[in-house]
Amino acid sequence: MAIWRFDAIGTTWEIETSDELGTDERELVGAEIERFDREWSRFREDSAVARVGRDGGSISSPDAEAMLDAYLDLxxxxxxxxxxxxxxxxxxxxxxxxxxxxxRDPIAAPDDWTDRLRWTESEATASSPLLLDVGALGKGRLVDIVTDALAGVPGDLVVDAGGDMRVRGDAVRVGLEHPYDASKAIGVIELQDAALCASAVNRRAWGDGLHHVLDARTGVPVRTWAATWAIAPDAMRADAVATALFFDGGPELAASWGVEWVRMTTDGRAERSPGCTAQLFTTQLFTTRR
Structure with missing residues (x-):
C-alpha cells in the first residue's frame, strides 16, 4: 500500500491506496478539504461560518442538509x-x-437553534448572527467527501483523518486506543467497507478537567464517559454517534441508524452494542440490549 500523509483541519491525515496517488487525485482531495474548511470552520476568519457568526445570513454548501438533518436527529x-x-x-x-x-464561566448553548436556523439541500440561513460548530460530525462528513472524491481510484482505500477513518476493500484491523494511555488499546476491530470514528476526553483537553465534549444544555464537559467508538457504513454517521454516545439517548440513536459501537466509562468499564464485533481486552464488560 502507498501512504500519503499530510496535515489539514488541525489533524494529520493518512490516505492509503493500492498504488500511489497522482497529482490530479491529490489536488482533488486538497480542493475538497479546502472547500469544506472554507465553508464550515469556526477557526478561520474568512469562512462562511465565521461570517454568519458576525453578520448572520447564509452558508451555501452541498453539505448543509445532510449535516443539519443529522444534527436534528442528534x-x-x-x-x-x-x-x-x-x-x-x-x-x-x-x-x-x-x-x-x-x-471563563460555562454558558449553555441556545436551545432554540431550529427556530434560528433554517436549511435546504444546499444552504443554511441564520435569522441573526449565529456561530455554528459542526464538530460533532463534521470531520466524519469530510472523510466521506474525500472517500467519494477517490471513488475512481482502483484497489483498496483507507482514508484516516486523525483516527476517524473509512475503509474500502480488504479488511483492516484497527486498535481502539485507550483514552488514558495512547500506547495501549482496549480492544481491536476488523473494519471492511465501513467507517470507524472515535471521540475521547483526552483529545483536545486543557486546563483542569476541560475538554471539547460539552453538554450543550449546561456548557460543562461530560464526566461519565471517557471514550466512544462507532462503526457505520459512512463516517458522518459514525462520527455523529461517537458524539451522541456521551449522553443518554446515544445508544438508541445508534440502533435506529444501524450503527454499532463501543464506549468506556471514566472508571474503566466498557460497554458495547449487541451486534458489535470488536474484541475487547477488559474483563469489566457489559452489553446493552436492544
Missing part, C-alpha cells in the same frame, strides 16, 4: 445535549477561534 435523541450552537459554550471555556485555552 439533538432530539439526546434531549438537546448535542446542539450546533455549542460554539459559544466552547469559546467560553477557552476553545475559541484563537485557541486561547483561557476558561
Amino acid at each position: 439533538s432530539n435523541a439526546t434531549a438537546g445535549a448535542v446542539n450546533p450552537l455549542v460554539a459559544e459554550s466552547l469559546a467560553a471555556l477557552g476553545y475559541d477561534a484563537s485557541y486561547s485555552l483561557i476558561a
